[in-house]
Amino acid sequence: MSQRGRLGRQIVLSMGLVSIITMLIAFVGSIVIYGLLFALAPPSAPISPKELLIPDPGDYLVFAILLLIGLVVAIIVASRLARRILAPLNSLAEGARSIAAGDLAARAIPGDRSLGETALLVDDFNAMAERLQRMTAEMTAWNAAIAHELRTPLTILRGRLQGMRDGVFVPNDTQIRGLLFQVESLTRLVDDLHIVTLQDIGRLEMHVEPTHIDVEIRRAVEPMNEALDEAGLAVNLALEDIVVECDATRMRQAFLALLDNARRYAVPGSLVIRAHASGDEVSISVEDAGPGLSPEFSSLVFEPFTRADASRSRKFGGSGLGLSVVRAIASAHGGSAQYRPGSRGGSCFEITVPRRRRR
Structure with missing residues (x-):
């Protein structure tokens, strides 16, 4: 039976x-x-x-x-x-x-809902099944996006190396720099995926210590000055001297991701970087002069592998993970990352974190 x-x-x-x-x-x-x-x-x-x-x-x-x-x-x-x-x-x-x-x-x-516990059990099962289906679909999309992002630099590396072996390309400084650039792109993609994945499973390690956040922002801006100048962006710092309990390396990585995002997508103009404290929280924002984001895309801007302007992304590179890394690092500190329209018609990305680490 x-x-x-x-x-x-x-x-x-x-x-x-x-x-x-x-x-x-x-x-x-x-x-x-x-x-x-x-x-x-x-x-x-x-x-x-x-x-x-x-x-x-x-x-x-x-x-x-x-x-x-x-x-x-x-x-x-x-x-x-x-x-x-x-x-x-x-x-x-x-x-x-x-x-x-x-x-x-x-x-x-669920059938007859007069049997309350049984109907609730079926509803919980359906909610679990729906979440499982959504997670599977997201995983499939992630795998496809990762494969797509890895394919381009790997194809370039293989083609260049085969060309050097066959004598088509001369292994000079220009070729070596191009190969190193592709390797760096792969390394950055793997690092970004690692951070986002660890934060999703709650395993992102943090080395928290008192940090002067204005100093870390300047350290992030300094190596980006040349690239920002080439993109026509003039950096304007408005920083308060604030001490935050945070992982300085991770926060600097988030600032670099915000600056790199502005370099890729912002129109030439001023780039205002602010840091100020309000009560027990600290806000760090990066505001450009345009073009801003559409309301439809603004709700998805921190999702992995999303790009607002595919043509500029192809021109300047990028995997669509930068802002996801920003959100992951902000969440790991007990804070959040937001987007809002800037006061000058552009985009304003803001990180908000507590001044003291929540125990």
């Missing part, structure tokens, strides 16, 4: 046993009621106490008929109730088997 049949049989037998006990109680109760009726309205002919307590054959026949009718009604009710209980459970079992077989779109049917 299948597991489903055994479960149904157990439910029916349990309800049948309850029904039999209920009918026995009704049987004994009817005798008591008979006794009370005889006590309150005695018959005209005298009856001995022994005859009063012992029913006659006619009474036994009435009790037997009532018991048989009650048992039939109890079995019918128990069977109907068992089907109501089993319908969502069977649907739940079938959904679980379908998901185990690879059909992540399978869902259970």
